[in-house]
Amino acid sequence: MEFERHEAxxxxxxxNVARMMQQVLLALVPAAxxxxxxxxxxxxxxxxVATAACVGGExxxxxxxxxxxxxxxxxxxxxxxxxxxxxxxxxxxxxxxxATGALFGIVVAKHLYGGIGFNIFNPAMAGYVVVLVAFPxxxxxxxxxxxxxxxxxxxxILQTLTYTVTGSLPDALTYDDISRATPLDAMKSGxxxxxxxxxxxxxxxxxxxxxxxxEWIGNFIAIGGFWLMVRKVIRWHIPLGVGAxxxxxxxxxxxxxxxxxxxxxxxxxxxxxxxxxxxxxTDPVSAAASPKGRLVYGAGIGFLIYxxxxxxANVDGVAFAVLIMNMAVPAIDRITRPRIVGHSKDxxxx
Amino acid sequence: xxxxxxxxxxxxxxxxxxxxxxKSESTGLPIQSLPLPRQLILPIDQHVGDPAQxxxxxxxxxxxxxxxxEPPGTLGAPVHAPSSGEVVAIEPWPVAxxxxxxxxxxxxxxxGEDRAMESWEEPIPYAELPGDTVLxxxxxxxxxxxxxxxxxxxxxxxxxxSCDLDYLILNGAxxxxxxxxxxxxxxxxxxxxxxxxxxLLHALQLDCAYIVVESDKPEAIRQLAAAMTDAGxxxxxxxxxxxxxxxxxxxxxxxxxxxxxxxxxGLPTDIGCLVQNVGTxxxxxxxxxxxxxxxxxxxxxxxxxxxxxxxxxxxxxxPLAEIAEFAGGYTEDARHLVIGGPMTGxxxxxxxxxxxxxxxxxxxxxxxxxxxxxxxxxxxxxxxxVCPVQLLPQQIFWYACADDEAQLREYGLIDxxxxxxxxxxxxxxxxxxxxxxxxxxxIRELADxxxxxxxxxxxxxxxxxxxxxxxxxxxxxxxxQKAEARQAGPDAIAEILKRKRREDGD
Numbered sequence: 117m118e119f120e121r122h123e124a125x126x127x128x129x130x131x132n133v134a135r136m137m138q139q140v141l142l143a144l145v146p147a148a149x150x151x152x153x154x155x156x157x158x159x160x161x162x163x164x165v166a167t168a169a170c171v172g173g174e175x176x177x178x179x180x181x182x183x184x185x186x187x188x189x190x191x192x193x194x195x196x197x198x199x200x201x202x203x204x205x206x207x208x209x210x211x212x213x214x215a216t217g218a219l220f221g222i223v224v225a226k227h228l229y230g231g232i233g234f235n236i237f238n239p240a241m242a243g244y245v246v247v248l249v250a251f252p253x254x255x256x257x258x259x260x261x262x263x264x265x266x267x268x269x270x271x272x273i274l275q276t277l278t279y280t281v282t283g284s285l286p287d288a289l290t291y292d293d294i295s296r297a298t299p300l301d302a303m304k305s306g307x308x309x310x311x312x313x314x315x316x317x318x319x320x321x322x323x324x325x326x327x328x329x330x331e332w333i334g335n336f337i338a339i340g341g342f343w344l345m346v347r348k349v350i351r352w353h354i355p356l357g358v359g360a361x362x363x364x365x366x367x368x369x370x371x372x373x374x375x376x377x378x379x380x381x382x383x384x385x386x387x388x389x390x391x392x393x394x395x396x397x398t399d400p401v402s403a404a405a406s407p408k409g410r411l412v413y414g415a416g417i418g419f420l421i422y423x424x425x426x427x428x429a430n431v432d433g434v435a436f437a438v439l440i441m442n443m444a445v446p447a448i449d450r451i452t453r454p455r456i457v458g459h460s461k462d463x464x465x466x
Numbered sequence: 467x468x469x470x471x472x473x474x475x476x477x478x479x480x481x482x483x484x485x486x487x488x489k490s491e492s493t494g495l496p497i498q499s500l501p502l503p504r505q506l507i508l509p510i511d512q513h514v515g516d517p518a519q520x521x522x523x524x525x526x527x528x529x530x531x532x533x534x535x536e537p538p539g540t541l542g543a544p545v546h547a548p549s550s551g552e553v554v555a556i557e558p559w560p561v562a563x564x565x566x567x568x569x570x571x572x573x574x575x576x577x578g579e580d581r582a583m584e585s586w587e588e589p590i591p592y593a594e595l596p597g598d599t600v601l602x603x604x605x606x607x608x609x610x611x612x613x614x615x616x617x618x619x620x621x622x623x624x625x626x627x628s629c630d631l632d633y634l635i636l637n638g639a640x641x642x643x644x645x646x647x648x649x650x651x652x653x654x655x656x657x658x659x660x661x662x663x664x665x666l667l668h669a670l671q672l673d674c675a676y677i678v679v680e681s682d683k684p685e686a687i688r689q690l691a692a693a694m695t696d697a698g699x700x701x702x703x704x705x706x707x708x709x710x711x712x713x714x715x716x717x718x719x720x721x722x723x724x725x726x727x728x729x730x731x732g733l734p735t736d737i738g739c740l741v742q743n744v745g746t747x748x749x750x751x752x753x754x755x756x757x758x759x760x761x762x763x764x765x766x767x768x769x770x771x772x773x774x775x776x777x778x779x780x781x782x783x784x785p786l787a788e789i790a791e792f793a794g795g796y797t798e799d800a801r802h803l804v805i806g807g808p809m810t811g812x813x814x815x816x817x818x819x820x821x822x823x824x825x826x827x828x829x830x831x832x833x834x835x836x837x838x839x840x841x842x843x844x845x846x847x848x849x850x851x852v853c854p855v856q857l858l859p860q861q862i863f864w865y866a867c868a869d870d871e872a873q874l875r876e877y878g879l880i881d882x883x884x885x886x887x888x889x890x891x892x893x894x895x896x897x898x899x900x901x902x903x904x905x906x907x908x909i910r911e912l913a914d915x916x917x918x919x920x921x922x923x924x925x926x927x928x929x930x931x932x933x934x935x936x937x938x939x940x941x942x943x944x945x946x947q948k949a950e951a952r953q954a955g956p957d958a959i960a961e962i963l964k965r966k967r968r969e970d971g972d
Contacts, residue, residue, distance in 0.1 A: 117787065117796065117817050119803040120833075123900045125886035126808040127485075127643075128834060131848065131893035133841055191841060233842030233894075351851070400846040405858055407851070449861070456878040457480065457721070457855045458730040 133232075137192030139349045140395065143340030144199055147391075150336045151207070154261040154329030157273050158207030161280040165211045166198035169218035177227035193232050197221055200240035200396055204388055204435070205247075206258045208276065208294075210283035213251045217243035237442045238402045241435040248435065254283075256431075260296035260321070261329030299327030299386045300431045303378050312375045317382075326385030334390040341394025350398040353407050357414020358393035358421075359384070365422045377426075387432035389421060396434065402442045409445075409452035416441045416448075477725035479718055481852040482710040483887050485809075487682055489646040492768040492775040497650050499779050500792050506548050506574045506783030507820035508534060509561045513610040514617045515541030520572055526553045530582040531759055533608075534572050543618040544608045548761035548781035551576040562805040562812060562819045571820070574783070590754045592665050597627070600669040600754070607753035608760045608823075612745035613637060613648075613714070614806060616824040619746055625735060627670060632738035634675040635723055636663055636747055638686065639707060639714035642807035645827040647764040648744050650777040652679065652686035655748055656693035658755075662747030664699055665754055670740065673701045676723055677744070680709040711809065712885040716741045718854050730881050745826075760823060767793045771800030771830030780821050786828055787817040799832035809886040841894035849888035849898060855881050859888040859898050866905040871912060879905055 151159045174194045178185040188194075201217050221243030229235045248255050259271065271279070271294060275286055285291070297305065299322060306316035316322070323331045344350045366380040383389060388396070397403065397417050404413035417437045424433025511517035518535035522528060528547040535545040554575045558568035592600050605620035636659065640648050652659060663675050677694075679687050687706060694702050707713055707722050717728040719741060726737040734741050745764065752758045761782055768775035773794025780789055786803070790796060804811040805819070807827055821828075849859035857878050865873040879902060888898045951959050 117800075119813070119815050119817070120801050121815055122802050122804070122813045122834060123897060124804075124806075124808075124810050124812065125889050125899065126802065126804050126811060126813065126829070126831060126834060127886075127890055129837060129890050129892055129895050131891060132838065132895065133844055133893045136846070136893055187839065187841075193844075231842065233844050348848075351847070401844050403845070405845055405847055405850065405860060407847070410847070453858065453877075454850070454856045456730065456857060456881050458717070458727050458732070458881060459878070460729075 133191045133193070136349050137196050139344060139347055140196050141192065141199060143344050143349075144203070144337075144395065146336040146340055147203070147333050150329075150333045151203070154333065155207040155259055156262075156271055156276055158209065158259070158271075158276050158280065159202060161211075161277060162202040162205050162207065162209055162214050163199060165214040165280070166202045166205075166218045167195060169215040170194040170198040170201075170222050173219045173222035174227070177223055177231075181227065181231070188231065191232060194222060196399075197226070197239045197243075200391075201243050203391055203395075204240065204244045206255060208257055208259055208271070208279050209254055211280050212283075213247050213254050216250065217247040219243070220246045233401055235401055236445070238396060238399050238438050240399075241396060241438045241442075244435045245439060248430075256301070257291060257295050258298050259294050261327065296321055298431065299323075299330055299382070300425065302327075303382070303386075304425075304431055307376060313378055314375070316378075323385075325379075325381035330387075331385040334385045337390045337394055341390070344394065344398075350394070351407070351410070353410035354398045354403060354414040355393040357411045357416075358389070358397050358418040359414075361415035361418020361420075362389060362422050363418070365419060369426070383422065383425070387421075387425070388434040392417065392421065392434045392438065396438055397441075402438075402445065404445050404448040404452065406449070406452050406454050408454065409448045412448050412452055413441055413445065416444060477722045479710065479713055479722050479854055480856045481854050481887065482712060482718075483852055483890060484709070485643045485711050487709070488643040488768075489640075489649065489682075492644070492646045492766050492777055493650060495774075495776045497654055497764055497777045497779050498792070500781070500784060500789060502549055502576055502578060502580060502781065503784045503788045504576060505554075505785070506551070506576060506781060507559050507785060508545050508548070508572045508574065508783040509559070509563070509569050509820065509822055510535045510545060510572065511563070511569055512545065512616060512782075512822045512824065513537075513543045514615070515539065515543075515621070517570070518542055518545050520556055522553050522572065524553055524556060527551070528553060528574060530580055531757075531761065532583055537618075541618060541621055543610050543620070544606065544759075545572070545782075546608050546759040546761050547574060548783050549574070549576045550579055550581040560814070560816050560819050562814055562822060562825060589756070592668060592754055597669045597671050600665065601627070603754060604669070604750060606759070607750070609746060609749045609753060610760070610823050611743055612749060612763060612823065612826065613716075613743035614641060614824050614826050615716070616822075619742070619750070622740070622742075623666070623669060625733075626740040629735040630738055631670060631672055631735065631740055632674065633724060633740070634663070634666055634670060634672050635719060635734075635739055635741045636675060636677040636744050637714060637716070637719055637741050638677060638679040638683070638690075638744045639709075639719060640680065640807075641714040641826075642711050642809040644768050644829055645766050645807045646768070647766045647777050647826050649683045649686050650766075651745055651748060651764050652683065653689050656686070656689035657696065658748045658751040659690065659744050660693045660697045660699070660702065661755060662749070662751035663702060664697065665750050666742060666747060667701055672740075675702050676705045677702060678705045678707055678719060678723055680713065681706050682709040711887065712854055712883070715854070715883055715885065717883070730878070763821070763823060763825070765789070765821060765825050765828060767828040767830070769804075769830040770832050771797050771802070773797055782821060782823055784821045785817065786819055786821060789821065789828060790817060790830065796830060797832070800830045801833040802829075802831045804829040804831060809890075810884060837895040840896050843892075843894055843896060846893060848891040848893070852887040852891050854885060854887065855883060857882060859902075862905075863896060863898055863901060866901050869905075869908070871909055874905060874909060879909070882906070 175185040178188045221239035225237045225239040225242035226235045321327050325331050363380040366383045369377040370379050404410050420437030421433045516539040518537045520535045529550045532547045533544045551574045555573040559571035561569045609619040610616040720734045720739045749760050764779050766777050804813045845860050862877050882902050884899050886899045
């Protein structure tokens with residue numbers, strides 16, 4: 117009898133990229149629901165705009181590169197980029213801001229470097245930094261969370277949509293009516309005004325650890341992240357690295373001077389720290405390769421977040437921290453190469 | 467549990483995979499003896515080393531156990547006639563070792579009488595013989611490593627004797643899913659394995675042997691423990707290891723059991739360990755205690771393409787088609803025929819290939835679902851997490867694509883054991899093991915090419931040198947003749963010229 121030849125191993129791989137990306141998207145759903153609950157429907161519009169730009173940009177680039185667009189799109193990675201960017205942007209963002217970030221991330225950061233697997237920089241963060249520099253005013257406009265102070269104004273779906281499309285508020289409302297400082301913002305400016313952390317923490321926008329709403333979104337992000345770990349879509353090294361890199365310096369400084377330094381809990385549950393630890397820094401393509409390398413990579417990001425928040429001009433430092441550590445990846449990979457079994461010592465050198 | 471309790475391992479293996487065992491399908495029945503086939507096809511090259519040279523001619527009648535072919539060099543093993551009959555051909559035949567490409571084989575038409583040589587069934591009192599003599603005896607038995615590597619056992623032992631050994635390790639861990647021939651052997655012939663282990667200890671002058679079994683084989687462990695109690699030999703220890711692929715690999719097993727790492731490019735004997743498959747130990751027992759050379763082996767025939775998966779004891783040389791038929795034939799979906807386990811086995815296109823000493827498993831599978839297209843590596847690192855040698859397959863893949871030989875060496879491509887773990891976890895479905903095999907072949911080719919170029923260069927230089935030398939010798943000779951003639955004077959010159967003219971005239 118005749119048989120068909122097959123190359124070993126004669127077993128079917130279990131994982132696939134599309135499923136990994138789908139699970140990442142799924143893990144973001146609880147946090148998305150919380151986001152919408154606290155900050156209104158803006159996230160939905162941001163997601164739609166970012167998705168359209170990412171998918172369109174990817175299709176265009178694949179066509180320009182002379183490759184089938186369907187193949188690249190079916191791995192869902194463009195959707196993950198879109199989702200991460202949408203999460204990073206304020207819920208009220210005009211569409212051109214979102215689209216610019218998404219297109220820059222996909223076209224420049226991803227495809228000009230060779231597409232998935234070859235991009236040095238995290239596409240979502242590259243796109244975010246570009247719009248942060250290009251449209252700083254829009255990126256600092258966060259609506260007040262639900263359960264915020266009494267005189268806050270919640271935008272309707274239609275008002276949000278109008279803002280997303282036109283970039284203007286209803287005539288009766290001003291920016292001051294709807295927006296509030298983010299917890300990180302409030303902390304930074306408060307400390308600059310020589311107020312103590314206790315005073316700042318007593319503001320109505322502050323919650324138990326971070327800000328009202330923010331910390332709940334953080335909880336759901338962490339739940340999604342742990343689920344990804346259980347599903348083995350991500351491993352624990354990068355989240356632990358980011359956590360340690362952020363919490364250890366924050367903890368030391370807070371113990372030394374609790375009046376002028378926000379607590380580690382505040383750092384962890386504010387801004388995009390948790391999103392970074394579980395979803396952004398864990399992008400495998402732009403991260404270090406080995407487990408040890410990933411700990412170092414994560415720790416570097418965590419520390420840079422702390423450093424930028426504390427000593428930098430920016431309120432949050434996640435995007436810059438990630439991009440800086442992206443640059444350090446080749447060096448980290450060289451230094452942290454695991455010892456090959458049967459070899460006498462670590463092979464890694466710079 | 468009676469007898470010595472199984473102990474757990476000391477060392478740790480990096481990575482590896484917990485794979486679905488798929489062994490119970492083939493362990494339901496005891497080992498079945500396959501009836502004598504009509505024809506036996508014996509490749510002369512069933513072992514590492516030089517192919518054996520036929521000692522018999524076409525038309526010659528042979529007896530069971532008769533040596534058919536002897537290795538010419540120092541490395542190799544003889545091939546014995548698995549049954550009596552007539553040599554009808556010595557010709558190329560498709561074999562497993564070459565993906566089903568033909569290799570020279572001795573074909574025996576069996577007479578069905580299964581008549582053995584006279585010296586059959588004489589136990590050798592090995593304990594009274596010096597170790598060297600026992601090793602020589604093992605050499606004649608045609609025994610090779612039955613785990614699948616088929617390194618000639620005698621030579622392996624002889625090399626080991628020259629090393630400073632601490633442990634003999636009997637490998638009862640199987641190389642991946644589906645394969646259950648060692649499990650069945652341990653269940654049914656634990657005493658023979660223990661006996662083989664004691665012969666090996668004597669031949670090697672060692673006093674410590676570990677018999678290592680994976681924890682998913684409780685019955686084998688029970689039987690071995692009982693056999694060891696019966697033997698009452700304190701030099702033997704039973705060890706249990708977790709069932710993680712590829713802990714059955716020689717170097718990996720040593721690492722698990724002794725916590726010592728085999729140096730890169732080295733052998734377990736470099737760190738005081740000698741590994742032998744449990745099947746090999748039983749074969750040594752068969753040869754020295756029952757006089758039967760390696761003429762049959764236990765093999766697992768299994769997979770969803772086989773009607774009744776089972777373990778059979780078949781004569782070496784039996785065509786796989788006959789074994790499949792004995793196991794109920796193929797199912798309708800049978801599509802792939804793999805020799806060896808599912809992780810590293812070689813697929814062949816035809817079931818005419820014979821069972822050889824290396825064939826531990828015949829796996830017949832239905833069509834494997836297409837993997838989907840190969841996507842770019844996303845550097846997820848799962849491959850590095852499962853690599854038992856702690857390589858970074860994603861980096862090696864990168865350098866393999868770039869054909870960067872220096873970096874491939876730097877990142878340990880040659881240390882890759884081709885276990886296939888990285889392939890299985892890769893979400894981009896990159897055939898990493900295949901690519902690494904190709905890259906290794908390329909490196910070897912490059913090295914060969916370099917060596918060839920070096921040889922050619924040396925030849926060229928030697929030729930130039932020789933020419934120069936000859937030229938200068940000729941010149942010196944000419945100068946000498948001239949000087950001689952000048953010394954002899956004008957008369958002598960005229961004489962010479964006259965002679966030369968006369969010679970030319972003739």
